[in-house]
Amino acid sequence: xxxxxxxxxxxxxxxxxxxxxxxxxxxxxxxxxxxxxxxxxxxxxxxxxxxxxxxxxxxxxxxxxxxxxxxxxxxxxxxxxxxxxxxxxxxxxxxxxxxxxxxxxxxxxxxxxxxxxxxxxxxxxxxxxxxxxxxxxxxxxxxxxxxxxxxxxxxxxxxxxxxxxxxxxxxxxxxxxxxxxxxxxxxxxxxxxxxxxxxxxxxxxxxxxxxxxxxxxxxxxxxxxxxxxxxxxxxxxxxxxxxxxxxxxxxxxxxxxxxxxxxxxxxxxxxxxxxxxxxxxxxxxxxxxxxxxxxxxxxxxxxxxxxxxxxxxxxxxxxxxxxxxxxxxxxxxxxxxxxxxxxxxxx
Numbered sequence: 001x002x003x004x005x006x007x008x009x010x011x012x013x014x015x016x017x018x019x020x021x022x023x024x025x026x027x028x029x030x031x032x033x034x035x036x037x038x039x040x041x042x043x044x045x046x047x048x049x050x051x052x053x054x055x056x057x058x059x060x061x062x063x064x065x066x067x068x069x070x071x072x073x074x075x076x077x078x079x080x081x082x083x084x085x086x087x088x089x090x091x092x093x094x095x096x097x098x099x100x101x102x103x104x105x106x107x108x109x110x111x112x113x114x115x116x117x118x119x120x121x122x123x124x125x126x127x128x129x130x131x132x133x134x135x136x137x138x139x140x141x142x143x144x145x146x147x148x149x150x151x152x153x154x155x156x157x158x159x160x161x162x163x164x165x166x167x168x169x170x171x172x173x174x175x176x177x178x179x180x181x182x183x184x185x186x187x188x189x190x191x192x193x194x195x196x197x198x199x200x201x202x203x204x205x206x207x208x209x210x211x212x213x214x215x216x217x218x219x220x221x222x223x224x225x226x227x228x229x230x231x232x233x234x235x236x237x238x239x240x241x242x243x244x245x246x247x248x249x250x251x252x253x254x255x256x257x258x259x260x261x262x263x264x265x266x267x268x269x270x271x272x273x274x275x276x277x278x279x280x281x282x283x284x285x286x287x288x289x290x291x292x293x294x295x296x297x298x299x300x301x302x303x304x305x306x307x308x309x310x311x312x313x314x315x316x317x318x319x320x321x322x323x324x325x326x327x328x329x330x331x332x333x334x335x336x337x338x339x340x341x342x343x344x345x346x347x
Contacts, residue, residue: 026094026105028054028070029296030296033332034070036109039178039225040111040129041113041199043088044088045088045125046180047076049074049076050333050334051071051333052072052331052332053070054070054331055070064099066096066098066099067097068094068096068097070095071092072092072093073092074088074090074091084116085114088112088113088127089113090112092109092111092131093109094108094133100142102138104136106136109129113128122179122181124178124179125180126176127176129173131171131173132171133170133172134168135168135212137167137212139166168212176199176201178197179199182194191233191265194231194232194233196228196231199228202222202223221253222250223248223249224248224249228246229242229245240264241262244257244261244286255288255289257288257289262282264281264282265339278339279300281298288311290314292313292315293311295310295312303333303334304331307332309327310327311326311327312325
């Protein structure tokens with residue numbers, strides 16, 4: 001059975017090369033924990049410094065797992081309370097591997113943003129992204145029908161295939177804006193603040209080549225994203241509601257994500273001595289339309305956060321993978337402490 005599956009996989013890969021199937025960007029279900037991947041306008045916005053590590057693994061129940069890892073760092077480089085404008089800078093790395101042939105992508109980006117204070121509670125950030133990447137595939141890991149002789153597989157036998165290059169490099173670009181509104185609640189025990197982010201971003205602009213063949217080119221489709229989220233504190237309680245929405249279009253492919261995170265403040269933390277650290281627990285439920293139900297849990301402790309999520313497949317693929325989708329983990333560090341005396345924007 002495994003040999004048959006390998007043959008089918010090899011055929012699918014070949015057809016993809018020949019027909020020029022459009023590639024898609026890797027995605028994370030905890031998109032609130034991949035702000036720079038979502039929109040360059042988040043660079044340096046709402047935090048002095050932020051570092052995030054993400055890892056995702058999916059399709060383990062039906063094939064060789066697809067794995068995606070990311071790291072991002074950004075900061076507000078010129079913050080001055082006397083000025084109404086500041087500069088954000090950041091960097092990002094992304095690595096994706098898929099299937100037996102380890103078809104993958106590695107990319108590094110630099111990000112720059114200009115942040116303008118429109119009013120006391122309102123900011124507008126416009127960001128740019130530019131970088132380079134490499135796509136690769138390991139043909140030696142594939143098995144072809146011509147390599148089976150009298151029912152036995154011979155790795156030394158010729159595949160008989162005219163294979164393309166096993167790697168190529170490309171350049172990439174993106175841009176976006178984020179409008180951020182935030183009304184602080186005062187001391188955290190009041191919890192009557194309201195915060196909101198809204199933004200849109202464009203990636204690729206038809207720049208990157210997505211073809212392994214040296215003759216001709218197949219451009220990666222431009223990706224367009226619109227997203228919004230809010231923080232709504234339930235007054236005089238420790239509970240905060242965080243509704244969120246994202247719309248992603250890349251060529252013919254579309255994703256719509258909608259859901260809510262419930263965050264409960266476990267410990268306010270001591271304001272004077274700092275001996276007691278603030279902490280919070282968040283539970284999230286999101287839906288990727290016509291695809292999966294995303295469950296998540298996050299623990300915040302002072303400047304640190306760790307989040308876990310799991311995708312429960314709701315599409316027709318559920319019959320093949322028993323509804324088992326993808327597991328994801330994210331680690332984050334930010335300054336200043338988002339729970340210090342007043343609520344600050346967390347999204």
